[in-house]
Amino acid sequence: MAYQLLPFRFEWFNENEYLLTNEVGEYIFLQNNDFQRFVNGELDEHSELFYDIESKQIATTDKVEDVVQMLATKFRTKKSILRDFTSLHMVVPTLRCNSSCIYCQVARKNMDDHSADMTKKTAKNVVKTIFQSPSPCIKIEFQGGDPSTDFDMVKYIIEEAEWQNLFKKKELDFVICTNLTLLNKDMVKYLKKHKCMISTSLDGPKDLHDTNRPLQNKKLDHHAIFEKNLAMIRQIWGNNDCVSALMTTSKHSLGRFKDIIDEYIRLGFNNIFLRSLNPYGFAKQYKEKIAYPVEEFIANYKEGLDYIIELNKQGTFFVEGFAALLLKRILTPFATGFVDLQSPAGVGIAGAIYDYDGNVYVSDEARMMARFMNYYFKLGNVNENTYQEMFNGELLHHIIASACNECLPVCAECVFQPYCGADPVRNMSEQGDMVGFRPTNEMCKKTKAIIHYLFELLQKHDPEINRIFWSWLN
Amino acid sequence: MAVMKFPVVELAKDKFQVSVDMSLYAKEVIMATIYKFSHLFYIHQQTDTNNQTLVNVIFESKDNNMITEDIPKQFCNELIDQQIRYNTNAQFGHIRDMIVQEAFKPVTSK
Ligand code: SF4
Numbered sequence: 001m002a003y004q005l006l007p008f009r010f011e012w013f014n015e016n017e018y019l020l021t022n023e024v025g026e027y028i029f030l031q032n033n034d035f036q037r038f039v040n041g042e043l044d045e046h047s048e049l050f051y052d053i054e055s056k057q058i059a060t061t062d063k064v065e066d067v068v069q070m071l072a073t074k075f076r077t078k079k080s081i082l083r084d085f086t087s088l089h090m091v092v093p094t095l096r097c098n099s100s101c102i103y104c105q106v107a108r109k110n111m112d113d114h115s116a117d118m119t120k121k122t123a124k125n126v127v128k129t130i131f132q133s134p135s136p137c138i139k140i141e142f143q144g145g146d147p148s149t150d151f152d153m154v155k156y157i158i159e160e161a162e163w164q165n166l167f168k169k170k171e172l173d174f175v176i177c178t179n180l181t182l183l184n185k186d187m188v189k190y191l192k193k194h195k196c197m198i199s200t201s202l203d204g205p206k207d208l209h210d211t212n213r214p215l216q217n218k219k220l221d222h223h224a225i226f227e228k229n230l231a232m233i234r235q236i237w238g239n240n241d242c243v244s245a246l247m248t249t250s251k252h253s254l255g256r257f258k259d260i261i262d263e264y265i266r267l268g269f270n271n272i273f274l275r276s277l278n279p280y281g282f283a284k285q286y287k288e289k290i291a292y293p294v295e296e297f298i299a300n301y302k303e304g305l306d307y308i309i310e311l312n313k314q315g316t317f318f319v320e321g322f323a324a325l326l327l328k329r330i331l332t333p334f335a336t337g338f339v340d341l342q343s344p345a346g347v348g349i350a351g352a353i354y355d356y357d358g359n360v361y362v363s364d365e366a367r368m369m370a371r372f373m374n375y376y377f378k379l380g381n382v383n384e385n386t387y388q389e390m391f392n393g394e395l396l397h398h399i400i401a402s403a404c405n406e407c408l409p410v411c412a413e414c415v416f417q418p419y420c421g422a423d424p425v426r427n428m429s430e431q432g433d434m435v436g437f438r439p440t441n442e443m444c445k446k447t448k449a450i451i452h453y454l455f456e457l458l459q460k461h462d463p464e465i466n467r468i469f470w471s472w473l474n
Numbered sequence: 475m476a477v478m479k480f481p482v483v484e485l486a487k488d489k490f491q492v493s494v495d496m497s498l499y500a501k502e503v504i505m506a507t508i509y510k511f512s513h514l515f516y517i518h519q520q521t522d523t524n525n526q527t528l529v530n531v532i533f534e535s536k537d538n539n540m541i542t543e544d545i546p547k548q549f550c551n552e553l554i555d556q557q558i559r560y561n562t563n564a565q566f567g568h569i570r571d572m573i574v575q576e577a578f579k580p581v582t583s584k
Contacts, residue, residue: 005562007570012555023573039558064569072576079577409509413559440513 001041003050006067008058010035011415019455024074025329025418026056029459074333078418081337081350084135086391088339088351090143090364091126091157093118094150095356099179099222101201101213102290103250103277105368108145110216116145118153122358125382127160129360132387137171141199143353143364148182158194175199180229180243181215181222188236198233202226202245202267204253204260212250230267240268249276249297250290257304261311265318273321274304276446278365278426294442298449305453312468324472326454329419332473339363341421341447345403348379348396358382360390362399365425377425399424402434410438416451482546488535492546493528494553503556504529511549514539 006022013019018035021027030038030053037043038059043050045061053059060067095116097108109116118126130138140161147154158174165172174196183191183198191198203212206223215222234240245267247253247260257274264272276297277290301322308320328336339346347362354360358381361367366377377399379390390396405411405422414420426443427436438444457465481493494504508517508531515533522528531549535541 004569005565007566007573008562010555010558023570039562064572068569068572068576071573075573076577413506437513439510 002045003041003043003054003059003061004064005039005059006057006071009413009415009417013452013455019415020053020056020058021415021418022056022058023071023418024057024078024333026058027330027455028053028056028058077333078335080335081342082344084137086133086349086352087135087137088139088141088346089130089133090141090351090353091118091123092143092145092354092356092367093123093147093153093157095145096149097145097179098149098182098216099146099213100216103212103248105371106145107371111149116356117150118356118358120153120156122356122383123153123157124160125358126354127157127164129354129382129387129390130161131164131168131170133391135170137173138165139173139175141175141177143177146178146182147176148178148187151187155190158196162194173197177201179213179222179226180233181220181225183229183233185232185236188233192237192242198243200226200230200243200245201248202264202269203247203250204256205263208252208256208260209263211252212248227267234268240270244271245269246273247275249274249292249300251292252290254292254296254300257300258307261304261307261318265311265316270317271319271321271324272308274301275322276301294445298446301450302453309457309465309468312471313464317471319472322450323454323469326419326451327469328473330451330454330458331469338421340423343403343405343417343421344400345422345424347377347399347403347423347425348391349400352379352391354382358384360385362396363425365429369425369429374429376428399434408435408438410444414438414448416448419451420447482543482550484543485532488541490533490541490543490546492531492533492549493522494531496527496529499553499557500560503553503560504531506556506559507549507552510552511545515541515545 008020008022010018010020013029017029017031019027019029034043034049038053043053050059054061057067057071095106095109096111096113098111130140138161140157142154142157154176161172174194175198176191176196177199180198180200201213203209209223209226210221213222230243233243245264253260261272276294305320305323308318311318325336325338325341328334337346337350339351342350347366352360352362353364353367355367355370359370360379360382361370362377362379369376370378379385379393379396403422403424405417405420408422411417411420411422423443424434427441428434431437431441458469481495483491483493485491504519508519511517511533514536516536518532518534519529522530533541533545
């Protein structure tokens with residue numbers, strides 16, 4: 001063989017072609033017979049085709065050590081998200097909430113039930129633990145319940161963190177996840193003053209939003225209050241970027257993705273993250289009411305993405321967040337941390353959640369599992385354990401050892417592996433162990449189908465689609 | 475149904491056998507291929523009593539999954555891909571290790 005094969009993964013992409021990707025996500029399509037000739041060492045190393053393959057660092061005629069250096073640098077860049085350790089710290093000041101979303105899994109408390117409010121002592125220890133993270137960037141994200149129901153605790157944590165940061169001098173950001181309905185002008189002014197961004201939920205037009213996310217007080221019109229408060233927040237802040245929105249797909253959302261996207265645009269958002277439901281914890285009868293087969297989500301997702309591309313073609317800049325994340329991984333050499341889809345998984349090492357009682361879990365989903373008495377992913381408690389015990393303990397080491405898709409069965413050979421990630425918590429909750437079984441894994445099916453679809457679109461070599469995709473990558 | 479030829483044999487209704495030539499395929503390759511089908515069928519492998527170079531892989535219906543002749547054929551195709559992975563990995567597996575080692579080696583400052 002006149003050339004050296006470099007590490008790559010492959011899969012039959014369609015009737016006529018194979019897709020090949022290398023360690024750092026560069027890719028090439030080869031016709032079936034070219035592929036066979038390539039792997040058998042029969043390609044002419046002076047042919048155009050071989051030059052293409054070589055430029056993607058899937059084979060080389062150079063000294064291997066030199067190519068290894070280059071690939072190692074790229075690999076290190078792609079994995080640079082590991083350098084800082086945990087930067088996303090989600091804090092649950094309370095489980096109280098004024099909504100009763102149909103897919104809620106956090107065992108929320110009613111507005112007058114203070115049994116799941118965080119105490120000041122716990123809050124202080126949470127902040128103390130957070131600031132022991134070696135990461136130079138700390139993002140504290142308030143989750144719930146709805147954290148605005150205990151706004152005093154939110155303020156206490158913000159101010160405690162700012163105080164700690166006078167000494168630590170880290171890049172400190174705050175985000176509050178809220179349905180917006182309880183925010184008033186004073187609260188918003190406070191959030192603006194402390195640069196606490198607002199993340200909200202918007203499931204679509206009024207009928208759909210109110211079906212998925214009804215308020216407990218049935219006399220109130222959730223969507224109307226949402227819209228009024230959104231305008232108030234933007235007016236105080238002076239721009240639209242202070243509020244981002246997330247959607248969740250329930251059974252009622254299927255067939256409605258165009259309406260949902262239109263609603264986002266009507267309300268002045270320029271992006272959406274088309275997100276499927278993860279209802280593992282629900283009782284069977286309830287699951288049937290709100291859940292759906294992953295195949296239905298995939299079909300809806302593709303339709304939604306096509307619609308968004310069409311809108312962009314017509315001049316409306318609008319981004320689909322999941323596609324943008326994957327495209328950045330496919331088309332650029334840059335690192336993209338995304339706690340829900342990275343390898344090693346982000347659990348504990350990129351993000352962690354501090355519950356109202358001080359319990360620390362590796363992810364929000366791990367916290368949900370604890371509601372069903374499964375404490376497998378609990379790292380400890382801020383009132384009882386040291387930072388080292390929780391974040392450098394045996395448990396987290398053990399979890400992360402099962403969280404690299406470079407070495408998980410099937411993932412290890414998957415052509416989409418450089419763009420994908422592992423999720424030991426979800427594997428455990430859905431399939432009974434952290435490794436999981438890919439052929440029936442719903443997250444795998446979804447991710448695979450979506451990446452495949454993005455490659456189909458890239459393969460069209462449509463200049464307009466390519467221009468749109470690149471415009472999403474900033 | 476099309477007539478099936480060796481190496482695929484229909485043993486009974488919903489029971490197929492594929493004979494795998496071990497001079498063409500590695501043991502690891504057969505295991506990796508079986509893994510991908512194991513959620514759909516009960517799969518059993520045994521060395522052929524008359525010919526030690528053959529391994530017979532038997533598929534049996536599970537959870538009412540119908541076994542059509544396509545399944546053993548897909549299995550044969552997947553075997554080929556898995557063997558290519560096995561062969562190519564033998565050529566570049568050590569390079570993959572070098573890349574990871576180099577990428578994560580400690581930075582030494584002078
Ligand atoms: S989860 Fe699925 S799509 Fe992702 S790398 Fe593993 S096998 Fe591939």
